Amino acid sequence: MGKSSKDKRDAYYRLAKEEGWRARSAYKLLQLDEEFNLFEGVTRVVDLCAAPGSWSQVLSRVLIKGEKFGRAGWQDKQKNMRDYVLGGSGEKKEKEDGGKQEVGVEGEVEKKVEEKPDEKPKPREGVRIVAIDLQPMSPLEGVTTMRADITHPSTIPLMLKALDPDTYDPTHPTRSSPVDLVISDGAPDVTGLHDLDIYVQSQLLWAALNLALCVLKPGGKFVAKIFRGKDVDLLFAQLKIVFERVRVAKPRSSRASSIEAFVVCEGFCPPEGFMASLERPLGAGTVLPQPPKSDDAKSEKKVTSRVREDGAIEIDLGDETDDEDDVEEGGRRWIAPFLACGDLSAYDSDATYHLPKDRVSLDPVQPPTAPPYKRALEMRKLAGGAYGKTKGRAEKAAS
Ligand SMILES: C[S@@+](CC[C@H](N)C(=O)[O-])C[C@H]1O[C@@H](n2cnc3c(N)ncnc32)[C@H](O)[C@@H]1O
Structure with a gap:
């Protein structure tokens, strides 16, 4: 496929090159932020599976340079719009037009609002951003980049050291200062075999979650790419054990035709006695403290197994399948709210757009x-x- 057809088919690909982002993925994070205000009060962040680095670019520009995008940018635009209209200019224009050209007035307001010089960017203090990927990443202002595999236990001390180079103590890793936000856009090289891709992706997600559990501070947030497979509900229920709010979001810049979505987990609340450890990661043995056993015989699990005729071993985990499973809140089954995010007037990532006649095809901002x-x-x-x-x-x- 030539450069031209990709520009035409994917508006975000073209826009990313025009606006200086290393990848179109930047818009996914920005649209998630529009909906969830992800960066409010955030100074310490880990960006997992970060190459070529457009998410890290967003972090660097928002936290270090103090620029406003996403939710903050949208709020600013609304404020400027209000100021402009209340300042009387909108009213005046409307009178001149006899109130007939409302669209014209809106267009004028939009233009003025865009033109209005923003307040000075306010860089945040004590910012620390660590970006990790298997692939090398070109440097970015204020971002510590590391080449490592997020599924490997040796990555955790490296990450902790990168977060606190001066104070990190390998003998007491838990004393390191925690982070506010962990984001992960991890994706394997997809094969097109959905089940296989979903499985490999889920392993990346588990690795990202286990790293997040080791560094997040209580109340912290975790945002990660997921592939919506058939057992994804189980994952949401598991995330709900360690986060107060778990929602699934599909940014407008993520193609509707793709099974990709993002889990947005807020309010990290590890159960009492929970000790994160990559030696005993979540999902490999029981690390969560067990709830006290009830006297009710129904709550006792009787695990049985039998060998089927075809040789497969069938394990019955006891009373997990009774009617309570269907209870949405309070029962064992929990359904995560699903939200579409990003302005509805933003580009549709599945659409093909006409290109302007005088267009030139731009080179990528940062080739791999x-x-x-x-x-x-x-x-x-x-x-x-x-x-x-x-x-x-x-x-x-x-x-
Ligand atoms: C969709 S890209 C990430 C794009 C990035 N968020 C951005 O904005 O530029 C997925 C990345 O996951 C990385 N990745 C896949 N498996 C990984 C692993 N086990 N450890 C670290 N990175 C991994 C890939 O190298 C790839 O760069």
Whole structure:
């Protein structure tokens, strides 16, 4: 696919290049922030699976430079709009037009509001941003970048050290200062086999959650990409154990045709006695304290197993399937609210747009530093072009 068709098919791809973002993913985080006000009061953040770095760019510009995007940007625009209208200019224009050209007035207001110089950006104090990815990432102002695998236990001390280089004590890692927000946009290289992709993605999500549990402060937030598979409800219920609010969101910049969505978990509230540890991560054995056993015989789990005719072992986990499962609140089954986010007038990521006549195709803001396909490209070049076919043709033409 040529540059032009991608620009036309994906408005966010083009917009990202125009507005200086390293990837179109930036708009997903900005639209999530519009809905959930993610950055309010936030100074310490870990960005997992961060390359090429558009989410880190958003963090750097909002927290370090003090620029306003997302919710804060929208609130500013609303305020400017109110000031402009209440200042009388809107009324005056309306009178001049005899009140007939309301659309014109709105357009005028929009323009003035956009033109109005913003207040001076207010950088935050004590900001610390750590970005981690398997791939190397080009440097970003104020962001500590690390090349590491988030599924590997050795990443956690590295991350803690990067968060507190001067005070980190490997003998007492729990004394490190916690963070306000952990975000993860982790995605495997998708194969197109949905079940496999969903499984690998869920492993990345677990790894991100386990890292988050080790560094989040009580009340902190966790935002992560998920693939909406058939057992995703179970994941939401599990997240609900350690967060007060769990919601699922689909930003407008995330294609409707994609199974991707984001969990937005707020109000981190680890159960009493909970000790996060990557040696015994959540999901591999019981680390959550058990609730006191009730006298009610019904609540006792009788785990039984039997070997089926086809050789498979079927495990029955006891009383987990009684009617209580269908209770939405208070019962065992819990359904996470699902929200679409991003302004409805924003570009539709599934639509194809006409390009302006005078358009030029821009180069990406930050080409991948070492993409996994780099070696393949080099080999292809050595072979004389597209899988050697070009070379073959060129030689034939020459002879
Ligand atoms: C969709 S991209 C992230 C885009 C990024 N949020 C941005 O705004 O530029 C997904 C990233 O997940 C990373 N990734 C996948 N598995 C990983 C792992 N096990 N550890 C660290 N990063 C991983 C990939 O290298 C890739 O850069």
